[in-house]
Amino acid sequence: MAPNPNIAVVGGGLAGLAAVIKIAEMGGHVDLFSVVPVKRSHSVCAQGGINAAKNLKGEGDSPWQHFDDTVYGGDFLANQPPVKAMCEAAPAIIDLLDRMGVPFNRTPEGLLDFRRFGGTLHHRTAFAGATTGQQLLYALDEQVRRYESEGKVTKYESWEFLSAVLDSRRMCRGICALDLRSMEVRTFPADAIVMATGGIGAIFGRSTNSVVCTGSAQSALYQQGCYYANGEFIQVHPTSIPGEDKLRLMSESARGEGGRVWVPKNAGDRRDANSIPETERWYFLEEWYPKYGNLVPRDIATRAIFKVVYEHNLGIDGRPMVYLDLTHIDRATLDRKLEGILEIYEKFVGDDPRVTPMKIFPGMHYTMGGLWVDYNQATNIAGIFAAGECEYQYHGANRLGANSLVSCIFGGFVAGPSALNYARNQSSATTNGHFEAERKRQEEINAGLMRAEGSENPFRLWRELGELMTKECTVIRSNKNLEQADGNLVEFLERIRRVNLSDRSMWANTSFAFTRQLYNMLQLARVIAQGARLRDESRGAHYKPEFPERDDKKWLKTTKAYFAPDVDEPRFEFEAVDISLIPPRIRKY
Amino acid sequence: MPEKPVLFKIRRQASPAQKAYWEEFELAWHAGMNVISSLMEIARNPLTRDGKATTPITYDSNCLEEVCGSCAMLINGKARMACSALVAKLEQPIRLEALSKFPIIRDLSVDRSVLFENLKRVKAWVPIDGTYDLGAGPRLTMEDQEQAYPLSRCISCCCCMEVCPQFNRQTGFVGAATISQVRLFNTHPTGAALKRQRLQALMGDGGIQECGYAQNCVEVCPKDIPLTRSISEVGGAVMKQAIGDLLRR
Numbered sequence: 001m002a003p004n005p006n007i008a009v010v011g012g013g014l015a016g017l018a019a020v021i022k023i024a025e026m027g028g029h030v031d032l033f034s035v036v037p038v039k040r041s042h043s044v045c046a047q048g049g050i051n052a053a054k055n056l057k058g059e060g061d062s063p064w065q066h067f068d069d070t071v072y073g074g075d076f077l078a079n080q081p082p083v084k085a086m087c088e089a090a091p092a093i094i095d096l097l098d099r100m101g102v103p104f105n106r107t108p109e110g111l112l113d114f115r116r117f118g119g120t121l122h123h124r125t126a127f128a129g130a131t132t133g134q135q136l137l138y139a140l141d142e143q144v145r146r147y148e149s150e151g152k153v154t155k156y157e158s159w160e161f162l163s164a165v166l167d168s169r170r171m172c173r174g175i176c177a178l179d180l181r182s183m184e185v186r187t188f189p190a191d192a193i194v195m196a197t198g199g200i201g202a203i204f205g206r207s208t209n210s211v212v213c214t215g216s217a218q219s220a221l222y223q224q225g226c227y228y229a230n231g232e233f234i235q236v237h238p239t240s241i242p243g244e245d246k247l248r249l250m251s252e253s254a255r256g257e258g259g260r261v262w263v264p265k266n267a268g269d270r271r272d273a274n275s276i277p278e279t280e281r282w283y284f285l286e287e288w289y290p291k292y293g294n295l296v297p298r299d300i301a302t303r304a305i306f307k308v309v310y311e312h313n314l315g316i317d318g319r320p321m322v323y324l325d326l327t328h329i330d331r332a333t334l335d336r337k338l339e340g341i342l343e344i345y346e347k348f349v350g351d352d353p354r355v356t357p358m359k360i361f362p363g364m365h366y367t368m369g370g371l372w373v374d375y376n377q378a379t380n381i382a383g384i385f386a387a388g389e390c391e392y393q394y395h396g397a398n399r400l401g402a403n404s405l406v407s408c409i410f411g412g413f414v415a416g417p418s419a420l421n422y423a424r425n426q427s428s429a430t431t432n433g434h435f436e437a438e439r440k441r442q443e444e445i446n447a448g449l450m451r452a453e454g455s456e457n458p459f460r461l462w463r464e465l466g467e468l469m470t471k472e473c474t475v476i477r478s479n480k481n482l483e484q485a486d487g488n489l490v491e492f493l494e495r496i497r498r499v500n501l502s503d504r505s506m507w508a509n510t511s512f513a514f515t516r517q518l519y520n521m522l523q524l525a526r527v528i529a530q531g532a533r534l535r536d537e538s539r540g541a542h543y544k545p546e547f548p549e550r551d552d553k554k555w556l557k558t559t560k561a562y563f564a565p566d567v568d569e570p571r572f573e574f575e576a577v578d579i580s581l582i583p584p585r586i587r588k589y
Numbered sequence: 590m591p592e593k594p595v596l597f598k599i600r601r602q603a604s605p606a607q608k609a610y611w612e613e614f615e616l617a618w619h620a621g622m623n624v625i626s627s628l629m630e631i632a633r634n635p636l637t638r639d640g641k642a643t644t645p646i647t648y649d650s651n652c653l654e655e656v657c658g659s660c661a662m663l664i665n666g667k668a669r670m671a672c673s674a675l676v677a678k679l680e681q682p683i684r685l686e687a688l689s690k691f692p693i694i695r696d697l698s699v700d701r702s703v704l705f706e707n708l709k710r711v712k713a714w715v716p717i718d719g720t721y722d723l724g725a726g727p728r729l730t731m732e733d734q735e736q737a738y739p740l741s742r743c744i745s746c747c748c749c750m751e752v753c754p755q756f757n758r759q760t761g762f763v764g765a766a767t768i769s770q771v772r773l774f775n776t777h778p779t780g781a782a783l784k785r786q787r788l789q790a791l792m793g794d795g796g797i798q799e800c801g802y803a804q805n806c807v808e809v810c811p812k813d814i815p816l817t818r819s820i821s822e823v824g825g826a827v828m829k830q831a832i833g834d835l836l837r838r
Contacts, residue, residue, distance in 0.1 A: 025720055036649075037705065039745055040657040098726030101715040101777050103738040110728035129738055134656055138741065142714035149709045157702075181694060210651045244619070245626035245672070246653045336735070340742075344654055347673045348623075413720075459633040459645070502635045503644035507604045508695035511632070511645050 004028060005423030007416075008175050008190035010161045010217060012038025014133070014405060015388025016196030017140035018412025019419070023194075024147040028420045031188055032144070033156045033177055035212050039141045042198050042210035043408065046133025047341050048117060048253030049125035050097075050405040052090035056111055061122040063087045068582060070403060073119040073297050074368070074396020075540035075550060075587050077230065077558070079578040082375050082393050086410045093409050094126050100139040104128050105337065115337070116256045119297040119400040119589075130251055130340035136405055156188075160513060161217040164193065164224055164384060165438045172383030176438045178446075180513055183506045185442045187435040191423035194415045195221065195379075195386040196408075200367050203521045203528070204474070205466015207364035208240050208249040218371055218390050219520035222527065226379045227372035227560045228570075229392040231524070232531035233541050235399055236474050238301035239324050240363030241349060247363030248348055250324060251341045252401040254358075255294040257333070260325045261285050261305070262357075263314045273316075273323055273357040284308050289589050296589045299398045299541040302362040306475055309361075316359060325357040364474055366404065368395045368541065369531075372560055377415035378422070385419045387411030392558075397540020449515060454498030458515040461499075465492060465518075465525065473528050477544045482533040489526050493568075496522060527561045527570045534572060535559065552584055592618050596638070596682035597627060599646060601696050613638040613682070624664060624671035624685065625650050628697075646685075648697035655811060658744030661688060661751070662697045668748040670811050671697075688751045701747045707767040711790045715780045727778040740773040740819065742812045749806035749816060761795030765806035768797055769819035775826070788823070788830045797824050 005028050009016050012034035020030045034041065055061040067087040071080055098104060098112065104126050105113040114123040128135035147153045158180045165174040165187055174189040197217040201209025222228040239254065239261075240247040255261070262281045269276060285304055286293045296304075305322055309315040316322065326334060326342075331354050334342060345353045370392040377385045377393075387408065394407040472485040496519055503511045537551035538544050557574040564571045595616045602609040614631055615638045616622075625648075632645035650660040653672040660671040663686040665679060676683065691699035729737075743766055750756045750764035771787045774780035791797040800820055807816045 021720055036651055036657075036659065037702070037745075039705070040651050040659050042652065042657075044656045044744075045652050045654060092722040095722065095725045096717075096720055099715070099717050099723065099779065101726075101774070101780055103729075103734050103741050106729055106731045106734045108731060110730050112725075128741075131656065131742060134744075135738075135741055139715075142708075143717070145705070145709055146712070146714045146716070149712075210657065211653065212651055243626075243653075244621045245623065245629055248654050340656075347655065348675075350675075457633060457635075459629070463633065502642060505603060505644070508647050508698060510647050 003424065005191035005420060006031060006189070007419050007423060008033065008188055008193040009196060010175065010193060011041070011196035011198060011388070011390070013041035013043040013196060013198050013388060014137055014140060014408035015412040015415070016194070017137070017144050018409045019194045019196060019387055019416035020144050020153055021140060021147070022413055022416030023420050024152040026417060026420050028423070030153045031156060031190065032153055033159045033161060033175070035158065035160050035180065037157045038144070038155065039138065041137060042213050043137040044134040045208070045210060045249060046405055047130045047249060047251035048256060049115065049127035049132045049402045050094065050136065051117065051124050051400070051402040052094040052126060052406065053087065053122070053124055054091050054094060054112065054114065054126070056114060057123040059122050061124055063090065065122065066090065066124060069120045070394070070400055071396065071582050072587060073400040074398050076396065076552070076556065076579060076584040077233070077539060077577060078394060078396035080581040081578060084581060086394055086407060089410050089413070090406050093406060097136060097139055100143060102128055102135045102139045115253060116295060117401040118252050118255070118295045118301070121292070125253070125256065125402040127253065127337070130253055130338045133405060161197065161220065162442050162516070163220050163438060164381070165435055166224065166381070167434045170225065170381065172381055173434060176442050178513065181508050183509060183512070185439055185446065187439050189435065191426060192383045192385065192419040194419050195371065195384065195390055196388045196412060197390045199389045200524060201364060202517070203465065203525050204364040204469045205463060206243070206245070206247050208237055208247050214517040214521055215524050216517040216520040219524035221371060221379070221384065222561070223520070223523060223563045224381070225563070226381055226384065227562050228369065228524070228527050229372035229561070230369035230531070230559050231367070231527040231561055232535055232559060233368035233397050234364060234474055234528065235298055235366035235368060235541050236302045236362045237365035238298055238305055238362050239360040240365070241345060241358070242321070242361055242363070243348060248344055249365065250345065250358060250360050252298070254324060254326060254338060254341060257337055258326070258329050259294060261294055261301070261322055262325060263308055263316065263322050267313050268318065270317065274327070282314065292589045297398055297400060299543070300589060302475055303543060305362055321359040321361050323357040324360045326353055327355060327357060362475065364470060366399055368392065368397060368399055376418040377411055378418060383422065385415045387415035397542060445516070449499070449501065449512060450504055452497070452499050452501065454500045456495050456499045457502070458496070458499055458511060458518050461492060461495060462518055465521065469525055469528070473532055475543065477532050477542065478546060479533055479544070482529050486526055486529045486533065489522055489529060493522050523563070530570055531559045531561060531572070550587070556584065594618060595622065595627065595676055598682045598684045599696070600686040601646070602687070602693055604695060605693050612643060622676040624674040624676070624683070625653055625660060627676060628671070646697060647695040656744060658746040661746040661748050662686065663688060668751040668809055670746060673811070688747065690751050690756060691747065701745070704745050704747055704750070704764070704766060707763045708770060710763070711767055711771050711787045712783045713767070713770040713774055715774065715777055716782055717779065737773060737776065739814055740769055743769060743814055744812060746811060748809045748811065752805040752809045754803050754805070755799045755801045760799045762799035763791065763795055765816040765820060768823050769814055769816050772819040772823050775823070785830065788827045791823065791827050792831060797827050800824070
């Protein structure tokens with residue numbers, strides 16, 4: 001029984017920092033691990049806002065309505081009780097963030113302003129300009145810095161998680177990590193660990209995710225015995241800016257503030273967007289979805305854009321792009337509410353979206369799937385908890401915009417206390433030989449990598465992985481292609497054994513660290529591809545034209561993948577979904 | 590638009606103890622290239638311009654949307670973010686160097702933890718009572734929000750410190766970013782509870798009086814934060830408090 005347990009939190013984005021704050025506040029000590037200084041975590045990229053049914057616009061909004069929208073938006077795949085708990089907690093989370101100093105936009109009376117987002121008819125999204133994620137992350141980062149200065153938190157920035165240290169009873173006793181500067185492998189004892197390692201965008205090569213979102217940590221835990229749930233559910237954001245190095249997000253808030261999506265009605269119309277008259281524009285989302293218009297959920301908007309571009313052949317200039325138009329909104333409103341994202345478009349594309357309609361296309365954005373957790377955010381391995389995008393719990397088959405920030409913070413607020421309570425009730429391990437054993441195991445992997453004399457360049461292999469996964473495992477899926485994709489992944493796993501690290505130095509060697517991540521990406525990619533192959537239906541973001549309908553009889557089930565080390569590949573189980581609060585109904589916007 | 594190959598000159602340094610040297614790289618031109626996408630390309634094909642095998646470049650990066658603050662470096666001598674440095678708009682050869690005023694780690698990567706230490710020193714946080722539900726925060730006017738928000742967009746890239754003539758080992762100057770955060774938290778209704786302590790932390794050696802009003806900071810800031818305005822407001826407050834303290838003695 002440890003009265004002041006030491007908890008290792010891995011990941012310093014919103015979920016990780018939320019967990020840290022709760023643990024420190026409750027009297028625990030935290031070792032906080034992050035590959036980047038935590039203030040630079042991917043949460044900064046969230047733009048549009050955070051959902052909470054505060055009902056400050058006289059629309060009769062309520063946490064129940066938020067809950068219903070979320071479950072319906074997720075096509076009924078999420079277990080309902082934790083989603084309900086999140087929606088009920090959301091208004092107080094907004095209040096807390098407000099008290100921490102987040103500069104949320106205000107109404108003339110000085111209250112929080114709310115805007116509309118996809119998948120709801122209510123103004124439910126609080127926002128700070130168009131850099132809400134940045135502002136939220138900073139608020140939590142500041143509180144963690146305060147605890148750090150009081151000695152309650154020790155940061156290990158520039159350390160990468162390699163594995164959990166498991167004892168002979170397969171209970172987690174700490175973590176094994178790599179110092180990204182000295183390349184030293186070290187173990188850190190902990191009474192419990194909280195994983196908050198974010199998304200997996202790098203598996204798709206270019207995505208809206210940050211460079212560090214590789215999913216490597218989740219994959220390492222999956223290979224150590226954690227279940228990975230609903231991996232096949234990948235969100236493709238309808239509006240991103242295609243780029244060489246990444247697909248930059250163009251926030252849903254652009255549509256929340258009135259942005260309209262359209263294409264020229266005539267294929268091959270080469271006129272400049274502004275000189276195409278209203279009558280010759282096709283506002284296809286407004287036509288197809290009169291009730292929600294441009295604010296249908298992301299999976300639906302993405303498929304609509306694909307249809308217009310690939311079936312109607314109406315992409316701008318014949319290329320895979322459509323217009324997202326803000327030019328009818330006055331400049332002052334745009335600057336007050338959307339400046340951050342307009343600036344990104346201007347800087348990276350060179351056009352001013354206040355004057356010229358933006359050219360956008362769907363891009364991989366988010367994983368609904370992740371580490372399997374129970375309602376206390378505990379994984380199936382004792383002592384390992386998870387929160388944020390790296391777990392699967394809150395979004396079902398499709399996440400609604402502005403629900404990710406609230407799920408990160410709520411998940412962290414549950415995971416932190418759960419981990420601490422677990423730790424307080426544990427006796428300490430009787431032996432500690434497992435630390436040494438795990439460190440040796442990791443050092444052997446490293447030595448093997450350094451010795452490898454092959455010819456494969458890991459960065460080129462990564463590009464191939466990204467192209468494959470984007471093609472076969474995003475918007476439209478087919479069983480034949482998924483089977484082939486999994487075969488390709490097996491080849492990639494062979495090829496990575498013949499890697500050639502052009503850099504063999506033991507100081508800040510990024511190729512080395514990357515190659516370790518890439519191996520884990522490949523293992524996790526198989527979970528995504530095989531999970532998609534198995535699920536013979538269409539639900540939320542998972543769309544298989546061979547099986548175009550949702551099939552609740554067979555597939556209202558959580559996919560649970562686990563790693564079979566003897567055959568080096570995933571195995572699958574399926575678990576019933578808790579639909580005790582809202583009976584499933586047809587999802588039609 | 591130039592369609593000939595793109596030339597890079599990159600200052601490399603294997604570790605803090607080793608000597609720096611330059612390497613040249615030639616990449617095929619394509620539309621939309623930026624400095625980070627070019628560094629990624631070099632990693633895929635780590636050969637110098639004269640065909641010699643080399644190692645991929647070590648550099649810091651993360652969001653590639655100019656909001657995480659990671660990829661600051663000297664590009665053609667100017668401190669800026671590499672992700673938003675579009676090749677089409679840069680003079681060639683494009684020279685890349687690590688920021689010069691921070692301890693080097695390797696190649697283009699440096700250690701900027703000094704800023705995070707400074708933020709601790711000035712208690713750059715709102716001292717809330719706890720995370721339990723205490724109801725809504727203080728009301729703010731739209732004007733107050735519009736003043737706070739730009740200050741809160743600081744991405745900790747440290748460009749303002751790199752270009753400041755006073756930011757060096759001799760002065761120990763905290764730099765513009767930290768001072769601007771003091772302004773942000775001192776103007777917040779709850780944050781103001783620590784106002785005296787923050788101003789106190791900016792007095793004496795390395796404090797705000799080290800500022801020489803060169804105004805380089807405000808020029809270079811990628812987020813257009815009104816840094817000189819912050820310095821003059823906080824400077825005035827520090828002065829007022831220092832005189833008050835003197836009279837009270």
